[in-house]
Amino acid sequence: MGKDVTTKNDEKKLLKKKYTEGLFERYIATKDVEIRNEIFKEFMYIPEILSKKYINKGVDYEDIFQVASLGLIYAIERYDPSKGYEFSSFATPTILGEIKKYFRDKEWIIKVPRRIQELSRKINMSKDHLQHKLMRPPTIRDIAEYLEVSEEEVIEAMEGSYAYSPTSLDVRISNSKDENDLSLFEVLGMEDQNISEVEDKDLIKNIFAEMDEYDRKIIIDRYYNNKSQSDIASELGVSQMTISRLEKKIIKKLRDRISY
Incomplete structure (x- = not known):
């Protein structure tokens, strides 16, 4: 009796394996979305199980499940039955990778490019x-x-890292003279915009008069016309990295001139 049940279970598993292998073979040959959807339904239990492991991690289950489902689709697209791997063994690390990537991205409060x-x-x-x-302490150079990248790329990534955990203006600052703590926002100084605006305009006008036409165009296009470095590079017939380097040099000159 027990052997009969075991045999039937083995037969069911074998039939299911052949069925799914057939689905994959048909999908690889046709790239039919309907077949992919059928495969997705067959293995939807995998993202369901993996998503439940991340409940109470600060993200809604539905959000995690959507990411995991996307991982399942990626796995379906990349799976090659001829390699001899079980699809579930192939799909699980792919789905987990997408979930972990999602959590890494959420840690960055201000969205920055993945390369940074x-x-x-x-x-x-x-x-x-x-x-x-x-x-x-290592220098930027x-x-x-060590990483075989340019110094500009290192500076860009280091500046972008401030988006990882910016300080909230609501953070409380201890005040030893007073029992009541103040927020960072409450202790920040406020400038009279009208006075500083007049001074800034006059200073900028004088500085711009001293700049050559090439440098002036880059600054005006970047900070007044809101053009990207790529757009400016295309107009001037140079690379985007060239514009990036020039912009940094010009900004340094401006800072030196202002602090002079």
Whole structure:
């Protein structure tokens, strides 16, 4: 009796395996969305199970399930039955990867490009390594050479990392002279915009008069006409990286001129 039940279960598993293999073969051959949807229904239990593991992690279950479902679709698209792997074994790490990627992205309060996020993580890891190797804090050049990227890219990623955990204006600041703590917003100074605006305009007018036409165009297009570096580069017939470097140099000149 027990053997008969076991045999029937094995037969069902074998039939189901052949059925799903047939679905994948048909989908690879036709790329028919209806077939993909059928495969999705067959394996929808995987994202359901994996999503439940992330309940109470600060994100709604429905949001996680949508991400996991997207991971399942990616797995279906990439799966090759001829490799001999079970689809569930192939799909699980793919889905988990999408979920973890989703949580990493949510940690960045201000959205920045993924390349900057990834480079920022590499920079943070390289700092400890270089600190021990060089016996001193690594410079931007040290980090750039170690990661085989430009110094401009390192600076860009380091600036972008401030989006990871910006300080809230509602944070309470301890006041030893008073029992009542103040928020950061309450202790920030407020400028008279009318006075500073007149001074700034006069200063900027004088500085612009001293700049050459090329530099002036870059600054005006970037900060007054809201053009991207790519747009300006296209107009001037140079690379976007060239405009980025020039912009940084011009800003440095402006800062030096203002602080003079």
